[in-house]
Amino acid sequence: MSRRSTTLLWFASGVVAVPLLVAAPVSAATPTCFGVTATKVGTNPAGDIITGTAGDDVIVGIAGGDFIDGLGGNDRICGLDGPDELVGGLGKDRIDGDGNGGADGENLIWGDLHSPGVVIGGDSDIILGGNGRDIIFGDSEADSILGGFAATGGGADLILSLGGNDDVIADSFARDATAAGAGNDVVDTGPGTLDRVFGDSACLAVSVACTASGDNGNDKISLGTDGGELAIGDHFAVPFGSDTVATASGGGNDTIIGGSAAELLVGDSDSGNGAGKFVSTGGGDDIILAAAGNDQLFGDDGNDTLKGGDGNDSLNGGNAVDNCDGGAGIDTQTLCEIFTGIP
Numbered sequence: 001m002s003r004r005s006t007t008l009l010w011f012a013s014g015v016v017a018v019p020l021l022v023a024a025p026v027s028a029a030t031p032t033c034f035g036v037t038a039t040k041v042g043t044n045p046a047g048d049i050i051t052g053t054a055g056d057d058v059i060v061g062i063a064g065g066d067f068i069d070g071l072g073g074n075d076r077i078c079g080l081d082g083p084d085e086l087v088g089g090l091g092k093d094r095i096d097g098d099g100n101g102g103a104d105g106e107n108l109i110w111g112d113l114h115s116p117g118v119v120i121g122g123d124s125d126i127i128l129g130g131n132g133r134d135i136i137f138g139d140s141e142a143d144s145i146l147g148g149f150a151a152t153g154g155g156a157d158l159i160l161s162l163g164g165n166d167d168v169i170a171d172s173f174a175r176d177a178t179a180a181g182a183g184n185d186v187v188d189t190g191p192g193t194l195d196r197v198f199g200d201s202a203c204l205a206v207s208v209a210c211t212a213s214g215d216n217g218n219d220k221i222s223l224g225t226d227g228g229e230l231a232i233g234d235h236f237a238v239p240f241g242s243d244t245v246a247t248a249s250g251g252g253n254d255t256i257i258g259g260s261a262a263e264l265l266v267g268d269s270d271s272g273n274g275a276g277k278f279v280s281t282g283g284g285d286d287i288i289l290a291a292a293g294n295d296q297l298f299g300d301d302g303n304d305t306l307k308g309g310d311g312n313d314s315l316n317g318g319n320a321v322d323n324c325d326g327g328a329g330i331d332t333q334t335l336c337e338i339f340t341g342i343p
Contacts, residue, residue: 031060033078034094042066047082052089079107079130087114090121098130106132106164112153113140122153122172122181129161129168133192136166139181139201142174150174154181154201154214161187165194165228169236170219171201176210179203182217182234182250188224193261195228197221199254200269202236205244205276212237212269215282217252227259227293233286235269239276246271251283251301260292262311268300268318283319294329306336315342 031038038060042048047064054072061068063081070077070089078096079086083106086095090112097107111125114137122139129136139153151172159168170185179201189195199219203210212235221231233254237246248269256265267286271278283301290297292310299306300318308315308327315324317336324336333342 031078033058033060033076033096036076042080052077056091083107083132084109086110088112088125088127090123092123092125094126096128096130097134098128098132107134107136109134110137110141111139111155111157113151115140115142116149118142118149118151119172120152122155122183124155124183125157127157127159129159129164129166131163133164134161134166136161136168137173138168138170138185139172139183141169141172142177142179148176148208150178150180151201152178152180154183154217156183157185159185159187161189161192161195163191165192166196168195168197169202170197170199171214171217173202173204174210174212175204176206176208177203178211178213179235180211180213182214182252184217184252185219187219188222189228190224191226192224193226193228193259195223197223197228197231198236199231199233200235200250200252202238203246204238204240205246205274206240207244209245209247210237211247211249213247213249215250215252217250217254218284219252219254221254222257223259223261223263225259225291227261227263227291229261230264231256231258231266232270233267233288234283235280236272237269237278237280238272239274239278240272242275244274244276245279246274246276247279247281249281253284253286253302255287256289258288258290258293258295258309262293262295263290264296264298265290266298266300267304268298268302270298290327297324308341315339 042062052070113119138157142149142151171181182200235248239246268283326341
């Protein structure tokens with residue numbers, strides 16, 4: 001697997017459309033979300049648009065493609081069945097893509113703000129993706145269709161995708177602009193071998209330069225026992241356009257735990273398969289633990305600990321003093337000052 005082959009095509013695409021429907025008042029048989037009685041409930045099986053208030057809302061969707069925006073307050077949002085778009089808004093929100101025993105939908109979830117403009121804010125949210133293939137932003141996102149708008153936010157989020165092959169950006173995302181934020185996030189993708197996790201912020205440079213920045217995001221990332229496709233501990237910046245520059249700045253002390261799949265695990269910031277120029281500064285003291293599978297481990301900057309586990313692994317410590325343990329299998333090392341289990 002090439003290290004520069006991780007461009008996510010959905011970065012450049014729009015979000016799914018939902019019907020322009022309005023939630024009805026709460027019925028007598030009111031459902032709950034995270035154990036609390038709902039204040040707003042969807043009713044149309046085709047899907048609803050439900051908007052919260054500035055206060056603490058409890059919103060439950062319906063078995064269709066819902067769009068739910070909690071706005072302000074510490075909200076509880078449950079999407080139920082269908083491919084939902086769920087936006088927590090500012091506040092310490094709890095969001096469940098397939099809440100209350102709903103079927104496995106392919107959900108698009110923002111912990112805080114999603115807007116075609118400048119967005120600022122990132123509180124500490126709890127996000128449960130469900131068993132479908134979900135795309136999860138832990139904090140805010142500047143609209144990925146229009147581009148050119150900055151996104152700032154880096155709350156300490158708990159993101160549990162539960163299952164499916166998911167894409168997770170734990171902090172903020174922006175296109176052709178700055179994405180700033182690096183919270184102390186905990187991400188566990190659960191089952192699914194095609195999961196992709198980015199511990200801090202991410203940006204895509206299509207027409208002009210972009211920057212993903214933020215220091216001290218000390219993240220804990222687990223790709224589940226079956227593993228995933230890749231995990232980047234810090235920022236992800238993609239120079240998509242041939243004349244663009246994508247910059248990743250800042251890093252934290254991350255812990256990345258892989259699984260049995262063949263994975264790409266990077267402790268600090270990284271770039272995708274971009275045509276332009278990638279610039280990275282900063283890094284932390286990371287711990288990267290692979291399992292079975294033929295894995296690629298990159299420590300980059302900082303005093304890192306890399307353990308390959310079973311399989312034929314490639315370990316690259318990067319700068320500083322790194323400790324590499326290849327484990328079982330035929331392993332190779334580069335820039336590892338201390339190494340065991342490697343010829």
